[in-house]
Amino acid sequence: MASRILTRFWDPSGARYGIPTYPRHLVPAHLLTLHQLAARGLRPGPQGAQAQALWRGRRPGPPRVRAVSLYDVRFALPKRTPSPRRRTDIFKISRTCPECLIDVGYVLPRHLGVCLDCTEEVAA
Template sequence: MAARFWDPDGSRYGIPTYPFRLAPDGLATRRQLRAAGLRPGGQEVAAQVLWYSHRYRRPGTPPIRYAYLYPVDQALPVRPMTPAKRAALAKANTARRTCPECGTDAGYVIPTSLGMCVTCAYPEEQHAA
């Protein structure tokens, strides 16, 4: 299976492609860059990793996952969090926790499937307990 995704020159997939855990040193995914305090910094994708994953299979699509790789030596440091950005993020998170029905802070992110806090969505179950 891994041989199917081995394409270091990019002739089959358009960009250099490697199987899971076989990418060369010096390349990293966005998550790996972020863990190192780096970001891609506008550079183009250098390669990709492909692997099979039946865990994330969608009906009608093959169970193939991908991750783009970026050169670590060209990565830039992560931009620092400014006070304005921190305040905007806090405001957005507060809005996600505030119930539109009762207006209280639920203490958790309101499920989009309900559109309101669990107490407002199922009032009969709250009174029974």
């Protein structure tokens, strides 16, 4: 039975599924999932999914085929990291009330534009 499943999901040319397809445990070493790329500090970059891995799910109920997209590690780029200065500037601006000029310790509601204390003062 296992060999039938392996043959069902073996399509490296992409003729049957439209994209190269492999059984889950027979994926070439240069193809990785998004989680595997992230663990190596990489992101897919401009490439789309290069292949897919299929396997039969084990949940109860009707048999389901599970899939995961695979990306070529040779075309992957390093992960982007936001600059610390920009992050702190945005963080401070969105926490400082423009009315009372106090860092309130939470992100200001965009629809109010001021802290909750200033909103209550205006409403009263």
